[in-house]
Each structure stands twice: as structure tokens, then as C-alpha cells.
Amino acid sequence: MSEKRIITEEEKSVFEKVTGKEFTRRSFLKWTSALAGAAIASGLIWDDKLGLFREASAQERLEGSLFAGKGKWIYTTCQMCGGTSGIKVHVVDGRVVKIEPNEYNPIGVANISTDYAEKKALGGRMCPKGNSGTRALYDPDRLKKPMKRVGPRGSGKWKAISWKEALDDVAKNLLEIRKKYGPEALFWTTEDSSFTDMQGDFNLLYGSPNYSQHSNLCDVARKASFKLVMGDERPLPDFANTKYALVFGWNFLGATKWSHLPGIYNWGRAKGAKMVVVDPSYSQTTAKADEWIPIRPGTDGAFALALGHEIVRNRWYDEEFIKNYTVGFDKYAELVRDKTPEWAERITSVPAETTRRIAKELAATKPAIVDVWSGPGHHTNATDGGRAIAMLPALLGQYDKPGTMMIRQAMGGKRRAFNVDKPKSPRIDGLGTKYPFAHPSGILVETRDAMLSGKPYQLRAAVLMFHNFVMAIPNTRKNIEALKKLEYVVVFDTMMSETAELADIVIPGSHYLERWEVNVNWVTFPATAIRQPAVKSVINGMTEQEFILALARKMGLKDKDGKTLPDTYPEYISDQLKNGPIGKTLDEMLALPGAVFIGGETHYEKYKKNGFATPSKKIEFYSEQMAKKGLNPLPDYVEPIYKPTAEFPLYLVNFKQSEHTHSRTFNNNWLMEMKSDNPLIINSATAANLGLKDGDAIWLESPYARAKATVQTTERIHPEVVSLQHGYGHWAFGKIARGSLNKINRWSPAGTADGQFLAGVAEKTSGMAVHKEIGIRIIKA
Amino acid sequence: MDGYKGEDKEDMMESTENTARARAYEILAGFFSNEPTREMFDFLNEAISCSIEDTIEGIEVDFATMFIVPGNGLQPFESLYNRAPDEEPSLWGKATKDVAGFYRAYGVHIDESTGILPDHISVELGFMGHLIEREDNNAQRRFLEEHLLKWIPEFCDRVYSKANTDFYKGVSKLTKEFILSEYEAIKGEAR
Numbered sequence: 001m002s003e004k005r006i007i008t009e010e011e012k013s014v015f016e017k018v019t020g021k022e023f024t025r026r027s028f029l030k031w032t033s034a035l036a037g038a039a040i041a042s043g044l045i046w047d048d049k050l051g052l053f054r055e056a057s058a059q060e061r062l063e064g065s066l067f068a069g070k071g072k073w074i075y076t077t078c079q080m081c082g083g084t085s086g087i088k089v090h091v092v093d094g095r096v097v098k099i100e101p102n103e104y105n106p107i108g109v110a111n112i113s114t115d116y117a118e119k120k121a122l123g124g125r126m127c128p129k130g131n132s133g134t135r136a137l138y139d140p141d142r143l144k145k146p147m148k149r150v151g152p153r154g155s156g157k158w159k160a161i162s163w164k165e166a167l168d169d170v171a172k173n174l175l176e177i178r179k180k181y182g183p184e185a186l187f188w189t190t191e192d193s194s195f196t197d198m199q200g201d202f203n204l205l206y207g208s209p210n211y212s213q214h215s216n217l218c219d220v221a222r223k224a225s226f227k228l229v230m231g232d233e234r235p236l237p238d239f240a241n242t243k244y245a246l247v248f249g250w251n252f253l254g255a256t257k258w259s260h261l262p263g264i265y266n267w268g269r270a271k272g273a274k275m276v277v278v279d280p281s282y283s284q285t286t287a288k289a290d291e292w293i294p295i296r297p298g299t300d301g302a303f304a305l306a307l308g309h310e311i312v313r314n315r316w317y318d319e320e321f322i323k324n325y326t327v328g329f330d331k332y333a334e335l336v337r338d339k340t341p342e343w344a345e346r347i348t349s350v351p352a353e354t355t356r357r358i359a360k361e362l363a364a365t366k367p368a369i370v371d372v373w374s375g376p377g378h379h380t381n382a383t384d385g386g387r388a389i390a391m392l393p394a395l396l397g398q399y400d401k402p403g404t405m406m407i408r409q410a411m412g413g414k415r416r417a418f419n420v421d422k423p424k425s426p427r428i429d430g431l432g433t434k435y436p437f438a439h440p441s442g443i444l445v446e447t448r449d450a451m452l453s454g455k456p457y458q459l460r461a462a463v464l465m466f467h468n469f470v471m472a473i474p475n476t477r478k479n480i481e482a483l484k485k486l487e488y489v490v491v492f493d494t495m496m497s498e499t500a501e502l503a504d505i506v507i508p509g510s511h512y513l514e515r516w517e518v519n520v521n522w523v524t525f526p527a528t529a530i531r532q533p534a535v536k537s538v539i540n541g542m543t544e545q546e547f548i549l550a551l552a553r554k555m556g557l558k559d560k561d562g563k564t565l566p567d568t569y570p571e572y573i574s575d576q577l578k579n580g581p582i583g584k585t586l587d588e589m590l591a592l593p594g595a596v597f598i599g600g601e602t603h604y605e606k607y608k609k610n611g612f613a614t615p616s617k618k619i620e621f622y623s624e625q626m627a628k629k630g631l632n633p634l635p636d637y638v639e640p641i642y643k644p645t646a647e648f649p650l651y652l653v654n655f656k657q658s659e660h661t662h663s664r665t666f667n668n669n670w671l672m673e674m675k676s677d678n679p680l681i682i683n684s685a686t687a688a689n690l691g692l693k694d695g696d697a698i699w700l701e702s703p704y705a706r707a708k709a710t711v712q713t714t715e716r717i718h719p720e721v722v723s724l725q726h727g728y729g730h731w732a733f734g735k736i737a738r739g740s741l742n743k744i745n746r747w748s749p750a751g752t753a754d755g756q757f758l759a760g761v762a763e764k765t766s767g768m769a770v771h772k773e774i775g776i777r778i779i780k781a
Numbered sequence: 782m783d784g785y786k787g788e789d790k791e792d793m794m795e796s797t798e799n800t801a802r803a804r805a806y807e808i809l810a811g812f813f814s815n816e817p818t819r820e821m822f823d824f825l826n827e828a829i830s831c832s833i834e835d836t837i838e839g840i841e842v843d844f845a846t847m848f849i850v851p852g853n854g855l856q857p858f859e860s861l862y863n864r865a866p867d868e869e870p871s872l873w874g875k876a877t878k879d880v881a882g883f884y885r886a887y888g889v890h891i892d893e894s895t896g897i898l899p900d901h902i903s904v905e906l907g908f909m910g911h912l913i914e915r916e917d918n919n920a921q922r923r924f925l926e927e928h929l930l931k932w933i934p935e936f937c938d939r940v941y942s943k944a945n946t947d948f949y950k951g952v953s954k955l956t957k958e959f960i961l962s963e964y965e966a967i968k969g970e971a972r
Contacts, residue, residue, distance in 0.1 A: 025962040029801040138872035141851035159841035160849040
């Protein structure tokens with residue numbers, strides 16, 4: 001540091017401008033002395049309000065020397081995705097150094113209570129995302145202060161504002177919007193498993209009917225399918241104890257949500273279970289199965305009906321079970337009478353012989369699992385296709401028994417009721433009216449369309465919590481246009497996402513290691529875990545939970561009896577837990593091993609005592625309630641609406657992998673290093689016919705978008721189908737998300753986003769966003 | 782530094798100088814920690830009759846664009862700059878731990894529950910002011926050598942090139958030159 005630095009003329013003149021003098025050390029020090037008193041008054045000076053630099057106490061000195069490096073372990077839950085695996089976090093001197101699985105949490109071990117008891121000693125599991133939570137926590141690109149837009153929407157001009165200013169601004173604007181347009185003008189949506197109840201309560205008190213959640217971008221078609229057939233919207237497969245599993249469109253080994261799935265699957269296989277995967281792509285799950293049945297996208301329902309045809313024709317069904325626990329079998333038998341394997345082959349491309357063989361194997365092997373997830377679940381015929389699939393275990397009496405599709409028992413909290421008037425306006429998305437069987441999370445596609453059309457009424461404001469609206473809903477261009485139609489947009493996010501860029505106010509979001517939550521686990525027996533902060537938030541302000549509660553106070557939100565939201569979120573959840581079946585306060589929950597409450601064992605054949613949760617209390621092959629609403633009571637096969645055409649001849653679908661969640665994880669370089677590129681997956685023969693080689697640059701085009709991509713050729717996909725991994729293609733969000741780690745592809749370094757190519761519609765029964773159905777064409781670049 | 786005559790005068794000037802130095806660190810810390818306010822701007826304009834042509838809005842946008850909006854590579858934390866070439870930029874990086882250790886070694890405790898990262902530029906500059914008030918010259922020298930000098934000049938250069946306003950061009954240059962002059966001065970104080 002001893003070399004002479006040359007101060008340029010330009011730099012000199014800038015000094016003089018700012019200080020009014022030529023810079024020398026002496027003159028600067030004279031200046032600061034002079035400024036001192038007045039500077040403090042003006043707030044210019046760092047006056048250590050927080051008392052950071054007080055002397056360490058003797059105790060703190062002792063702790064510093066004795067425990068330096070030892071730290072403590074905090075039991076909590078992951079939220080790199082919605083799987084909420086149990087974790088424990090090693091915190092040393094206020095810093096997270098390692099995340100490990102939490103052996104006291106069944107998620108990550110097993111979904112059957114006896115399996116959990118047996119295998120608990122092995123410890124839990126964490127996927128790549130869970131292991132990368134530390135990186136996400138300390139991502140330098142995390143938003144750290146509230147910001148307010150100062151240029152036109154989307155111009156990228158922001159000023160930082162204080163937390164108080166942010167609260168004032170949001171409170172003022174939401175109250176004004178309500179006064180001017182009515183509370184229904186506010187649209188509010190959030191990711192799941194993140195204080196959703198409390199946000200719902202906020203909207204109740206505010207008076208808006210338009211509170212939504214993420215599920216209808218996820219798996220509400222599966223939920224509707226199973227619920228309409230057997231009354232439970234999310235049965236869970238007992239892979240560990242099954243002898244046969246027929247799985248439609250689910251890559252649970254490669255795109256793992258619940259981290260026990262690989263384990264329980266392997267135990268089942270080790271005991272000799274046969275696994276068959278129906279999927280246009282050969283996934284990691286297929287690689288570990290016995291058989292791959294490649295199928296045209298969106299035609300799984302036809303295949304299921306043909307299997308049903310075989311089972312009925314050969315009388316392989318469980319007559320006792322059907323007689324005692326189902327209704328409508330005769331009508332179902334009538335429906336499948338002409339759904340021959342040959343009929344199905346024309347539609348699905350699955351050979352008729354295969355269909356006959358699989359039907360025979362399935363019927364002859366018990367216990368058996370038949371399950372479907374978001375492959376077929378993301379098509380315009382998803383609910384009917386899913387129902388046809390859900391009826392297969394019903395034919396064979398394979399529900400709620402060991403080794404079959406199990407009905408979960410859970411113990412959560414009891415939400416406090418508020419006394420409010422019903423909103424004057426209906427929900428804007430048609431939940432309950434246009435969509436009588438949709439999920440309470442709403443229909444985000446419809447809401448987005450309503451923003452654009454202004455019908456049935458115009459939304460004016462949106463609060464988007466932990467949700468990248470622009471990237472998440474199919475038809476990206478429409479999402480951007482929709483947000484631009486609003487007067488006031490508040491975005492809560494950890495990153496400056498594509499959606500945050502279009503906001504009026506951006507509030508920095510917390511990381512899951514910084515906040516509270518209750519997680520009711522997706523295992524078959526009651527298991528409820530607490531998420532607690534492992535560290536204080538690096539944003540050094542309010543978590544979203546605190547912000548929303550402060551906002552409610554500021555806005556004076558209360559119900560007709562004067563009841564308000566509680567002061568803190570821990571109070572809110574403690575209240576819920578105490579008043580619910582668990583009956584414990586938050587502190588009592590935290591005192592449990594691993595901060596997990598286990599409330600009982602897995603029970604089987606619960607339907608014998610309680611029936612199924614359908615209107616008839618039985619499994620419904622024929623759905624009276626659907627008939628009443630003008631829908632087909634039987635799961636007849638309907639062609640997907642958006643299919644390849646002469647102009648757009650290939651099916652485009654998408655897929656997920658364990659390294660990523662939606663579009664959320666793409667600035668995490670530990671995860672991006674695993675796969676920094678997102679080529680279009682295409683069958684080798686198809687590619688050869690198009691004159692394409694592996695790695696070629698292309699233009700990908702649908703009726704809705706045109707974008708750059710590259711190709712990767714493989715045998716592992718149906719020749720009529722191409723596929724993109726969902727979540728890539730960021731143009732905001734951070735340098736890494738925009739492709740800085742991609743060394744092999746300079747043509748489309750951020751990868752290609754799939755959502756832009758889609759029409760952007762919702763499935764008609766469940767309201768599910770259709771993510772996987774469009775015809776596409778490839779043009780060599 | 783200019784020569785002085787007489788021990789007393791030297792001591793007095795030194796303590797005046799130390800006060801000024803401490804204030805200097807605190808003012809510079811303030812520039813980076815707080816969103817610029819109308820008051821700051823007016824005060825600066827009036828107190829030193831300087832000729833900044835920036836508007837307060839321009840300065841606010843500049844501050845936010847550089848230090849708050851992510852992706853511009855200017856977040857003011859030592860661990861993002863002072864790192865090994867193969868170490869990825871991260872909050873709570875190795876440098877952060879070292880700074881926290883430094884504070885601890887000098888008997889200063891940053892309460893974990895505040896969530897404040899020890900290596901934020903304002904905290905480091907503020908800590909330097911604290912060391913000056915304690916008159917611990919060795920500690921100051923070490924902190925300059927091991928931390929402030931390792932990243933602040935480079936950081937300031939980057940701010941200078943990214944800033945749109947004269948205000949932040951000036952602030953970044955001031956900060957850099959002051960830190961460098963500090964080292965010159967303290968090196969001269971061999972103890």
C-alpha cells in the first residue's frame with residue numbers, strides 16, 4: 001500500500017464537488033470534525049444505535065473461548081421444496097455450517113409407522129436441494145431491504161425504503177384500493193406450506209374473496225381424481241410393502257418430493273416387488289423399474305380404461321369389495337366394454353399385447369399400487385384420466401391395505417374462526433361456480449385471465465408471496481401483460497425475480513432457516529413438525545410473517561367481534577396447535593424429540609368403520625355429484641385439446657429433477673453446478689430425421705412463443721415427444737440463474753423456459769394449470 | 782503529516798485528530814448504511830457548499846441500484862470481495878468469520894440475534910471508529926491490514942465506475958482515499 005497513487009483530474013474534480021475542497025487527508029479530517037455535531041443530528045452518521053460495539057461481558061468472553069466452534073443443533077424442517085423433510089441445523093456463532101436430516105421426523109425415513117419404527121435408526125435422508133440450503137441462505141443476491149419503484153413498472157429503477165415506509169405504503173394503498181374499488185379488487189396468492197392460514201385470515205378480515213395458493217399449479221388434478229373416486233385427495237403409496245406398482249407419469253426417484261420415497265421404494269424392490277412405469281420419458285424411476293411403457297402424452301386415461309376393460313372382461317376384479325364398498329360398477333363396466341386394448345393402442349401407442357399382459361399381472365399380484373402424478377395431471381383431460389387410473393385399485397380392492405394406496409391420518413392445528421360477512425362479490429376465478437370440484441387453492445390461470453379481461457370485474461392490486469407469477473403460470477407473455485394491468489403490486493421474495501421486477505413494492509423474503517411454521521407431514525400416520533428459526537434473518541428486518549401481522553395492525557383489520565390477528569406468528573401457531581387435536585403449545589412441541597409430534601400408528605381398512613369420504617360413503621365408479629353439475633359422471637376418455645398439428649408436429653412436455661424446485665432454486669450454484677444447461681430432450685431417431693445432432697442450436701416454436709434452445713438426443717423419450725426441464729430460462733433472479741455457470745452453451749445459456757410455449761389454460765374440472773400440453777416445432781438455428 | 786512542535790501540542794492535536802478520524806469513519810459508515818435522506822442531502826449541500834448537481838431522487842436510485850438491488854455485484858460485504866480465487870462469493874463467507882473473530886478477540890460482541898453481518902462495510906468502518914475511541918493503535922493497524930485494506934479500495938473503485946451520481950462517485954473516492962491515507966498515517970506511527 002505504499003506506492004504512490006495518482007489521482008486523476010476527474011477524480012480531483014469530483015472530490016472538490018463533494019467536499020468543496022481539494023482532498024488531502026488533513027482537509028478531510030478538518031471537514032469531518034466540523035461536520036460531526038450536525039452530522040449526527042442529520043442522521044448522516046453511523047451512531048451505533050444497536051449498541052454493537054459494547055464490550056463483551058465476562059460470560060460472553062467465556063462462551064467465546066469455550067464454545068468457539070462447537071455451536072448448537074436446531075431441529076427444524078426444510079423448505080427447499082414443499083416436501084418439508086425433517087432437518088437439523090448446526091449453528092456456530094450465529095452462522096449455519098451444516099444441515100443434516102432429522103431422524104425424529106418420519107419424512108425422510110418411511111410413510112408407514114411400523115417401517116418408521118424399524119428404520120428410524122438409519123436416520124433420515126436429504127436430497128441435493130436440502131443439502132444446498134446453506135448456500136440459499138447466504139446467497140449474495142438475496143434481497144435485503146424493501147424497495148419502491150421510482151420509474152415505470154418494469155424499468156428497473158428502485159429506491160430503498162425503510163421497513164416503516166414499506167408498511168405505510170402497503171397499508172395506505174391496500175386501504176385506498178378497498179375504499180375505491182371494493183375488497184374484491186385485491187388478489188393475493190402464496191406458495192404452500194408457508195403461513196397460508198394466516199394469510200387466508202388476513203384476506204378474510206380485509207374482505208377479499210380472492211385468496212389463492214399454489215396447489216392449482218401443482219397437483220390438483222390428482223387431488224380431484226382421487227377425491228371424486230374414493231374421497232381422499234392425497235392417498236400415499238406404501239411402496240415398502242407392495243408386490244406390484246403401476247405408476248403413471250411420476251418420477252419420484254429423480255424428482256423426489258418426500259425424501260423417504262427412494263428408501264421405501266428400494267425396500268419394496270428388495271423384497272421382490274415388480275414396478276412398471278408409464279411415461280413418455282424414460283426417467284430415473286423407470287431406470288430402477290422392471291418395465292417402461294412409453295405413452296403419448298395425455299392418453300394415460302385411455303390406457304387405464306383398456307386395463308379396466310381387461311379386468312372386467314376376465315372377471316379379475318374383487319367382487320366382494322365392489323359389492324360392499326363401491327357404487328356404479330355396472331355403469332363403469334358398460335363404459336369400458338368397448339375400450340379394448342386395440343382401441344387404446346391407436347390412441348396411446350401402447351401395444352395391445354402389453355396392455356393385456358399388464359392387466360393380467362396387476363390383477364394377479366397383491367398387494368398392488370396404482371398411482372398417478374403430474375405427468376397425466378397436467379393435461380386438459382387430467383381429472384377424467386386420473387379417475388380412470390384411480391378406479392383400477394378400486395376394481396381390485398387395493399385401497400388402504402398394506403402395500404396399497406393408503407389414506408393418510410393427520411393431526412394438525414385448529415384454525416381460529418373469524419366472524420366476518422361473506423364477501424359481496426364472488427371469487428374471480430370461478431372456484432365453486434365454474435369449477436365446482438376445484439381445489440380451495442383456486443384457479444390461478446383464471447385469475448390471470450381475469451386481470452387481462454377485466455371480467456367479471458377488474459382486479460386492481462396483487463400481493464404475491466413467495467411466488468414467481470411470471471414464470472409459474474403457463475403462457476408467460478400473458479402473465480407479464482396481466483401484472484401490467486394492475487395499479488399496485490407487492491411482491492415478497494428472496495430474489496429479484498421476473499415478477500419482482502414488475503412490482504411497485506418489493507419486500508425481501510425470509511429463508512426457511514429464518515422462520516416459523518407448522519408442517520403436517522405427508523405420511524400415513526399423524527406426524528406434525530415445527531419449523532423454527534435456526535438463525536436470525538440476514539435481512540435484519542421483518543420476516544414476511546411479522547410484516548403481514550404489522551400490516552394488519554396498521555390497517556386496523558378486525559372481525560365483527562373486534563377480534564384481530566395475534567401479535568406474533570409463534571402465538572398464532574401455538575394457538576392453532578393448542579386448540580386442535582394435538583393439544584400442545586408451541587413450546588411443548590419444541591420440547592419433543594426433534595420438535596416432531598407423532599400421534600399414533602398407521603391404521604388400515606379404515607373404510608370398514610368410516611366408509612369413504614364420498615357423498616355415497618363408497619368408492620364411486622359413477623359420480624352422481626358430477627352428473628348434477630353437468631359433468632360426465634364416468635371417466636370416459638377425452639382427447640387432449642392441444643395436440644401436435646401438421647405445423648407444430650411434436651408434443652412438448654416438461655419434467656422436474658431433484659436439484660431444483662419450480663423456478664426457485666436457479667441462483668444456487670451448488671445446484672446449478674450439477675446441471676447448468678437445459679437442452680431440449682429429443683429422441684435420437686426423431687432428431688436424425690430433422691437433421692439434428694446432439695448439441696445443435698435451434699429455435700423452438702409454438703403458436704405462443706419462439707425461443708432459443710439446444711438439443712440433447714437420447715433413446716429415452718417417446719419419438720413423438722420432446723421435453724424441457726421446468727424452471728430454467730430466467731432473465732432476472734440473479735447472475736447464476738441467468739446462466740453464468742453454463743460453459744457449454746452460449747446460445748441459450750440460461751436454458752429454455754417451457755411455460756412460454758403453452759396456451760395457458762386450466763383443466764375444466766379441477767382448475768389445474770395445464771403445463772404439459774402443446775404442439776411444437778423445431779427450426780435449426 | 783506535517784511536523785508539530787512540542788509534546789503537549791502533539792498530544793492535543795493527536796487527540797483532536799483521533800476524534801476527527803473516529804467521526805470520519807462514522808460518517809463514511811453512514812453513507813453506506815442508510816438510504817440517503819433529504820436531510821442528509823440538504824445538510825451536505827449547505828454545510829460544505831459543494832456543487833453536487835444530483836437530485837435526491839437520483840441519489841436514492843443510485844444507492845438502491847448499487848447496494849440493494851441484487852445482481853449488480855456491489856453488495857457491501859467483505860466476504861464477497863476478500864476471498865480466495867476459487868472461493869465462491871457468499872454471505873457469511875470465510876472473511877465474515879474472520880472479522881467476527883477479530884471483533885471477539887478485541888472484546889467486542891456482536892449480538893447474533895441482531896442478524897447483522899459483521900463484515901458489512903458500515904459495521905467494519907464503525908468498528909474502526911470504536912477502536913480509535915479506545916485508542917488501540919495496534920488493533921487499528923491490524924484491522925486496516927487484515928480487513929479494511931483487503932477489500933474497501935477495490936470495492937470503492939467498483940462503486941466509482943458503477944455510480945451514476947456525483948454523490949456516490951465522491952463518496953466512493955473519499956472512502957478509498959481516506960482508508961489509504963489512514964494506512965500511510967498509521968504505518969508512520971511505529972510502536
